[in-house]
Amino acid sequence: MSIACIVIPHFALRVALFNRPELDGAPLLLGPAQGERPIVYDATPEAAMQGVRTGLGLREAVALCPEAVILTPHPVRESAAIEQIVTGLERLSPAVESDPGHPGCYAIDLTGLDRLLGPPSLATERLLATVPALLRPRAGVAPNKFTARVAAYEAAPGTVQVVDPTLIESFLATAPISLLPLSSDKQRRLERLGLRTLGDLAALPPAAVQARFGAEGRRAWELARGNDREPVHPRLQPETVSESLTLPAPATSRETLVIAITRLVLRAFDRAALRNRHVRQARLHVSLEGGQAWEQITTLREPGGHKHLIEALGYRLQALALPGPVEALTLEISGLIDATSRQELLPGFHSRRPWQLAEASRHLKQRFGTSGLYRVVEVEPWSRLPERRQTLIAYDP
Amino acid sequence: MVASSRAQTNADRVRSLNLPRPVRVTIDVRTGLPITLYEPGRSRAIECVQDSWQVDDEWWREPISRRYLQVILRNGVLRTLFHDRIADRWFEQTY
Numbered sequence: 001m002s003i004a005c006i007v008i009p010h011f012a013l014r015v016a017l018f019n020r021p022e023l024d025g026a027p028l029l030l031g032p033a034q035g036e037r038p039i040v041y042d043a044t045p046e047a048a049m050q051g052v053r054t055g056l057g058l059r060e061a062v063a064l065c066p067e068a069v070i071l072t073p074h075p076v077r078e079s080a081a082i083e084q085i086v087t088g089l090e091r092l093s094p095a096v097e098s099d100p101g102h103p104g105c106y107a108i109d110l111t112g113l114d115r116l117l118g119p120p121s122l123a124t125e126r127l128l129a130t131v132p133a134l135l136r137p138r139a140g141v142a143p144n145k146f147t148a149r150v151a152a153y154e155a156a157p158g159t160v161q162v163v164d165p166t167l168i169e170s171f172l173a174t175a176p177i178s179l180l181p182l183s184s185d186k187q188r189r190l191e192r193l194g195l196r197t198l199g200d201l202a203a204l205p206p207a208a209v210q211a212r213f214g215a216e217g218r219r220a221w222e223l224a225r226g227n228d229r230e231p232v233h234p235r236l237q238p239e240t241v242s243e244s245l246t247l248p249a250p251a252t253s254r255e256t257l258v259i260a261i262t263r264l265v266l267r268a269f270d271r272a273a274l275r276n277r278h279v280r281q282a283r284l285h286v287s288l289e290g291g292q293a294w295e296q297i298t299t300l301r302e303p304g305g306h307k308h309l310i311e312a313l314g315y316r317l318q319a320l321a322l323p324g325p326v327e328a329l330t331l332e333i334s335g336l337i338d339a340t341s342r343q344e345l346l347p348g349f350h351s352r353r354p355w356q357l358a359e360a361s362r363h364l365k366q367r368f369g370t371s372g373l374y375r376v377v378e379v380e381p382w383s384r385l386p387e388r389r390q391t392l393i394a395y396d397p
Numbered sequence: 398m399v400a401s402s403r404a405q406t407n408a409d410r411v412r413s414l415n416l417p418r419p420v421r422v423t424i425d426v427r428t429g430l431p432i433t434l435y436e437p438g439r440s441r442a443i444e445c446v447q448d449s450w451q452v453d454d455e456w457w458r459e460p461i462s463r464r465y466l467q468v469i470l471r472n473g474v475l476r477t478l479f480h481d482r483i484a485d486r487w488f489e490q491t492y
Contacts, residue, residue, distance in 0.1 A: 231426050280450055337448050384452050386492050387415045394410040
C-alpha cells in the first residue's frame with residue numbers, strides 16, 4: 001500500500017498570496033483575527049530568518065523585522081482554497097483526506113491507481129501538479145500516512161520524497177519530534193526530557209512512554225517507529241444547499257441582516273432539494289466592506305424547518321458585533337434529512353383515576369417495600385445529549 | 398442551625414433515563430463506519446447509515462465528542478449508535 005501526502009506549510013499565509021502575489025518571497029506574518037491577542041500566529045521562513053517566531057508579540061516582531069508584512073486570517077478564503085485543492089485531488093483519486101487540525105495537509109491513498117496514474121512517485125507528481133505552485137506544496141510517499149507526512153515536510157517545495165519501505169525506521173529517526181500529532185503541552189514535556197527527534201522517542205521502552213504520557217504517548221511511540229495502520233478517511237460528500245445575496249448597499253444594522261438572512265433561508269427552502277426536508281446546520285459567510293470576511297456556523301439542537309432556522313440565526317445575530325459594513329451573504333445549509341415530527345405530550349394527559357394508581361402504589365410498597373413506579377420529569381430539555389433531558393423520579397402520590 | 402429532618406434518603410428515588418448502552422461493533426476500516434452490531438447471543442448486519450451528526454459539548458469541563466449514526470439493520474430495524482471519540486467506544490442511544 002502506498003500513501004501520498006501533500007503539505008503546504010504556513011497555509012494561511014500562502015493562501016493570502018492569491019490576492020497579493022507580489023508579496024511572494026517577502027517576510028510575512030500572520031496576525032490576530034478580530035478580538036484575538038496581538039501576537040504572531042505564523043511566520044514564513046523569510047521572517048523566521050530575522051528572528052521572528054510564533055507567539056512573539058506583534059510589536060517585538062515588527063522591531064525585529066521592520067519590512068515584515070502582517071496579514072490577517074481570512075477563514076472564507078482559506079476554506080475556499082481547501083475546497084479547491086481537495087476537489088482537484090479528488091479528480092485523480094477517490095480517497096483524499098484533508099486534516100482539519102492541520103490546514104494544508106492532505107493524505108491520498110494511491111492503492112489501485114497504478115494503471116491510471118503510473119507508479120507511486122509519478123502519481124504523486126501528478127497529484128502535486130494540481131496544487132497551485134504559489135502555495136509551495138511538497139509531497140511524500142510512504143507505506144503509511146504518518147511517514148508520508150514526515151517525508152512531505154522534509155521535501156523541498158514542488159518535489160516528491162519517496163521513502164523506501166525497508167528504511168522507514170531509519171528515515172524517521174532524524175525527523176523532529178514536533179511532527180508528532182501531540183498536544184503542545186505533551187510536545188513541551190517531551191522536549192524538556194531532552195527528546196528532540198523521533199529516533200530519541202522510539203529508543204525508549206514503550207511501557208515507560210505509556211506510563212508517563214498515556215495512550216496518546218503510546219500512539220506517538222508507535223508512529224515514531226513507523227507503525228501507523230490508520231487508513232486514509234475520504235470525506236463524506238454531504239448534501240448542501242447554498243444561497244447568496246449581494247446587498248444593494250453595505251448594511252450595518254442588525255435588522256437589515258435579519259431581513260437578508262430570512263430571504264436567503266426562504267429562497268433555499270423553496271428549492272426542490274429542501275422540499276419536505278429538515279436541516280441540521282447552517283454556515284453563514286459574510287463578506288465585509290474592505291475585503292474582510294466573517295463566518296459563523298449554527299447547529300440546531302434538533303433538525304428543523306425554515307422557521308426554526310430563521311429563529312436560530314436571528315438569535316445568534318443578537319450578540320454579534322460585526323467589524324464592518326456587510327456587502328454580501330452566503331448561506332450554506334447542510335445536514336439535510338427528511339422532515340421529522342416529534343410527539344409532544346397531549347394537554348391534560350393525566351390519569352383519570354389517580355386514586356386507583358395511588359392504591360396500587362400503596363399495595364406494591366406494602367408487598368415489596370417500594371412501588372417501582374416512576375414519573376418522567378424534564379431536567380434539561382434543551383440538552384443535546386438525550387440522557388440529560390429527562391429523568392425518572394419515584395412516583396409517590 | 399438546621400434541625401435534622403430524620404428523613405430517610407432514598408437513592409432509588411431518582412433514576413437515569415435513556416442512558417447510552419455500550420455496544421460492540423465491527424468497523425469497516427476504509428470508511429470508519431460500523432458494519433455489524435453485536436448483541437448478546439447474536440450479531441446484526443448493518444444495512445446502511447441513514448443519517449449522521451456530530452455532538453461536541455461541554456469543552457469547559459469534561460469534553461464530550463460523539464459521532465451519532467442512525468443505522469438500519471438488515472432486518473429493517475432503526476437504531477441510533479454513537480462513537481464516543483474521547484473514550485473511543487461505541488454506544489447505543491435510546492430515546
